[in-house]
Amino acid sequence: MTMMPPPVTVQAVQQFADFDKKRNKFAPLMAIVVLHIAGFYAIQSGLLSRVVTAAMPTITTISIIAPPAVSVAPSVPKTVELSAPVPRAVIPPLPLIAVAPSEPTITPPQPTRAEAAPVATAAPTAPAAPSPTPPAPATPRTVSSVEYIKAPQLIYPNLSRRLGESGTVVLRILINEKGLPEQILIQKSTGYTNLDEAGRQAAQRALFKPMIENGKPVPVYVLVPLTFQLS
Structure with a gap:
């Protein structure tokens, strides 16, 4: 069996609307009363003073201390005593003495010891004997030819060969x-430095x-011609 809700009457709807109007009318008044009660409680408990103190800025006091005054003693002029001047001694003038004039005398000059002694003539010094000259060192003479034990072996420089250089060095x-x-001295050059040096090295060997x-x-000088010729 199903229960049916009770029917809504017009009177009930009217009562509900009146209650809603009264609630809307008293709601602001209740809010004002609650705010007054909360403010009164904050004043009694000291919470409001702490909030105001925290919101206020901190004031720092700065005091300026002036430096102590330095007293300067006034300068006192010094007193210097001047010594009295020393009086100079007064020397009385000497009396004049009359001297009788004497006749002038002439004394002949005495001969000195150097003039009395006869002048000795210096004997002529003998010429010093010439010192013997050392013998002049023997200079090796130059010969026309010598015999070889090992003849010079010429090595043609590759650069001179490529450049076509040739000639005879003495x-x-x-x-x-x-x-x-x-x-080893170069008496006559080929005109090419490489060929001259190659000839000198061949003679050195x-x-x-x-x-x-x-x-x-004995040592001797000899002139040796060396010829570089391209084949």
């Missing part, structure tokens, strides 16, 4: 007692037969 060689080339004079080897 070397002045000092051969010592052992037959070694001790000094050569070996000569020593020159014998009076049964002993």
Whole structure:
């Protein structure tokens, strides 16, 4: 069996509307009363004073202290005592003495010891004997030809070969007692530095037969021509 809701009457609807109007009329009044009660409670409990204190800015007090005054003592002029001047001694003038004039005398000059002694003539000094001159060192003489033990072997420079350089270099060689080339000078150049240097190195590697004079080897100079020719 189903229960049916009670029917809504016109009187009930009218009562509900009157109640809603009264509630809307008293709602602002209730809010004002609640706010007054809350403010009164804040004043009694000190909460309002703490909020105002926190909102106020902090005031900092700055005091300026003036520096102490320095007293300067007035300068007092010094008193300097002046010494009294020392009086000068007064020297009385000397009395004048009359001197009788004497006759002038002439004294002949006495001869000095150097003038009395006879002048000794200095004897002529003998010329110093000339010191013996040291013998002049013997200069190696230049010979026309020498014999080879090992003849110079010419090495044609590759650069000179590519450039087509050729010519004859004449070397002045000092051969010592052992037959070694001790000094090599260029007497006549080929006109090319590479060929001259190649000839000098070839002569440096050569070996000569020593020159014998009076049964002993002596150093000599010899002119050696070396020819570079392209084949």
